[in-house]
Amino acid sequence: MARPPSAAQLRMIAAAESVTGRLRGTPAQLAALGRLRLAFRHPRPPHDWFLTPAGHRLREAPRGAEPPVTVPAADPGAPPRDTGVFAARVGGEAPGPGGPGRTREVHSAWAGLLEMRRMTHTDGSTERPCGWERTHLIPAAALALEAAGCVPRTTESDGYEVAGSAQPEAVTVRAADSGGLRACADALTRAGWQVSEHQEPRTGHRYLLASPRRV
Numbered sequence: 001m002a003r004p005p006s007a008a009q010l011r012m013i014a015a016a017e018s019v020t021g022r023l024r025g026t027p028a029q030l031a032a033l034g035r036l037r038l039a040f041r042h043p044r045p046p047h048d049w050f051l052t053p054a055g056h057r058l059r060e061a062p063r064g065a066e067p068p069v070t071v072p073a074a075d076p077g078a079p080p081r082d083t084g085v086f087a088a089r090v091g092g093e094a095p096g097p098g099g100p101g102r103t104r105e106v107h108s109a110w111a112g113l114l115e116m117r118r119m120t121h122t123d124g125s126t127e128r129p130c131g132w133e134r135t136h137l138i139p140a141a142a143l144a145l146e147a148a149g150c151v152p153r154t155t156e157s158d159g160y161e162v163a164g165s166a167q168p169e170a171v172t173v174r175a176a177d178s179g180g181l182r183a184c185a186d187a188l189t190r191a192g193w194q195v196s197e198h199q200e201p202r203t204g205h206r207y208l209l210a211s212p213r214r215v
Contacts, residue, residue, distance in 0.1 A: 021112065034049070040052055110147035
């Protein structure tokens with residue numbers, strides 16, 4: 001197992017930008033945080049380093065708390081394994097931790113996605129989805145909904161649910177009632193998605209079809 005982060009590494013984590021989690025340090029220092037799965041290197045120039053959700057949690061932990069020990073993936077470029085990595089709630093999951101901690105995680109993930117948009121679009125726009133969102137439609141749509149304050153369905157309560165669709169580059173979104181469906185449509189539209197409302201012919205249930213806007 002990987003050793004806990006050193007005092008110097010903890011200082012780097014504490015000094016990261018508050019919203020994006022952007023880190024500063026030497027290449028060796030940043031790579032060391034990457035091996036601990038506390039930071040990741042952005043795939044596009046200028047290849048800055050950012051805190052992972054585990055890194056954000058460590059920064060927000062009370063002083064004196066025992067730092068987490070993480071297991072690095074076999075492939076340095078692979079996503080962290082079983083380390084509490086953030087995942088957007090698509091709906092249908094068991095109830096998970098909520099409160100301020102979850103709010104901070106969602107905020108950080110959404111800020112990171114906006115930064116990815118800025119860095120990957122030639123015009124620096126954050127108003128429309130990026131390539132990652134087009135290849136990860138369900139989690140991307142779910143993150144946009146959760147970041148906007150929409151509540152996902154759980155095994156114990158109603159809310160939105162995001163699923164795949166027969167149409168390429170589109171997802172379906174369902175909600176418990178018409179008000180929830182409108183809220184989801186508004187959230188996705190603000191996040192740069194193209195949204196249309198449809199009705200299932202056999203059941204009459206309404207649902208959304210949403211796809212990332214290109215322009």
